[in-house]
Amino acid sequence: MNKSVRRIFTKEETIQIFTRQEEEFISLLTRAGTKKSVAAALVFLAGRKKASSHEIERGADLRQPEVSVAMKALIRRGWVASRKISPPCTGRPAKVFELVKPVSEILDSIWKDKVDALKEQMVLIGRLKEFAGPGLNS
Secondary structure (H helix, E strand, C coil): CCCCCCCCCCCCCCCCCCCHHHHHHHHHHHHCCCCHHHHHHHHHHHCCCCEEHHHHHHHCCCCHHHHHHHHHHHHHCCCEEEEEECCCCCCCCEEEEEECCCHHHHHHHHHHHHHHHHHHHHHHHHHHHHHCCCCCCC
16 A cells, blocks of 8 residues: 655744733724734834744734735834845745834824824814804704
């Protein structure tokens, strides 16, 4: 009897799991209006000097499209930079991402954005009050 043997080789890798503090940080960023995928990618990168798309995908528990969207958003804000690295063998170059702003500056930027949005809302409410003058209260 001829049996065929199939061997599956996997490479060993370490997967980072978020600490409770990092999970809370992600939750707070999300509650402040940051998309969850962006918050998770940001917190993941804050704990490392640089990371590939695949590492972010695995470490932040995101799917590849979520990583792509999150990284584009972070790059657009000027918080993250990317560069391509050639693979050791043939294939498509991988992207490596790294924070280019300290987390404290990123949080200051989020704070400013929220304050500006709140001020804009207050101006709109003030204008609404003008419309509600004495004629509309009856």
